[in-house]
Amino acid sequence: MTAQDRQELPPIFQRIKDYILGEIRSGNLLEGDLIPTELALAAQFNVARMTVNRALRELTAEQILVRVQGSGTYVAQQKYQATLVTVKNIAEEIRNRGHIHKSTLHTLEQKKATLLLTKQFELHNDAILFHSVIVHFENEIPIQVEDRWVNPNIAPDYLLQDFSKITPNEYLMATAPLHAAEYSIEACVPTRKVAKMLAIELHNPCLVLKRRTHSNGHIASVAAFWYPGHRYRFAGSFS
Amino acid sequence: MTAQDRQELPPIFQRIKDYILGEIRSGNLLEGDLIPTELALAAQFNVARMTVNRALRELTAEQILVRVQGSGTYVAQQKYQATLVTVKNIAEEIRNRGHIHKSTLHTLEQKKATLLLTKQFELHNDAILFHSVIVHFENEIPIQVEDRWVNPNIAPDYLLQDFSKITPNEYLMATAPLHAAEYSIEACVPTRKVAKMLAIELHNPCLVLKRRTHSNGHIASVAAFWYPGHRYRFAGSFS
């Protein structure tokens, strides 16, 4: 069968994927069930085995199926209902909304690490770190306080940057490739300083995103991002 | 070249992927750059074009490359530094920590939808919905208030369930396959009812996860999950 014969139909591998997905949705195939072999599906659809292989390989990448060499292909266990939240570069996010991003630099210094920070950075006791505090504005309204500590070994020129033109995030992404990160999201009452910078009351809760990033086997940066709870939310969707 | 010749080496398509990724990491290939054609890479690695095709197709699925038919293959724009938070079934999460999950049912009813709810569910004005309010405990400490509205058409037997044995999440996952969801995370002060159920003060901020789930082309469920801010955080890591 040529592509012309198929006309407006989706590619064969896609139709095989749709067929399998349909069998799962309809209940004909249940979690853990063995599905037909590649050769059986190839015969059923009258196509080459490679075409079936691609369909099943992609469904495996999508975690719909599980394949075991020598054994067979199974319907994967249903995943938990999960929510994924993506937190991006704040300046980019604001610009993507068509709004104006501005930032003000409150602190840019080098400072001896506290005990907690030396542990977070996995550095020796008297380590010197770079520290910046920046407030980000969306259309002149403060939307984020970025309190960041940076490992001088990873970004030695950090203090020389013009953070009105480039965000620390953008600078670090360009300087130190991101290899891994840990993060948490909490709801906290703001400190006096943070409340003042965000122009909110002390009793207004904040969303606090904390993130530690790794680069080249070292801790590159430890940052806390404070958002006013009544002006900001993390949101998204998935399917 | 046979698999035996290659011995312990990774498959060819993987080595081509690694090569491209290395060129990007090293800076030899920059964002937007055109990469060699399939035929050029096939000649360079002395393999069939299909093998190169698989490597490039997978890198495209991973959003490392962008392919344009008739034009060429390009290095995709660098992704933002992103933080992904996964929120799972609360009962499962607690058990995974080795702790004891318990829940108490505060409300289980059918009720006429408010105007806001009819819009969220995309239903007509006088629609009847199921409503449940459940408090989840971790080692006897309240950790989540689950306030959930459910579409009766999707889960007609919702009111008959024993939610001390199965969470609404688990029941809905088994009854109505999850196709998509929207969600948000906010920091809010609790309502009086929520504060009482969570045994916290009115001034203690809460993390509020809101989630709307789709199943079979309909809105299955609209839920708000309240967590005490000082006892709970969303956390995770990625690399």
Next chain:
DNA sequence: GAGTGGTCTAGACCACAAT
């Protein structure tokens, strides 16, 4: 028209699992 990626074929050899 030349060159690109998109898809597909009909074989092949291999590693691994079940028996």
Next chain:
DNA sequence: TTGTGGTCTAGACCACTCC
């Protein structure tokens, strides 16, 4: 040993972009 998936080949025709 048989059957499974994992990978690869050396072609092919097509749709599309760019010149």
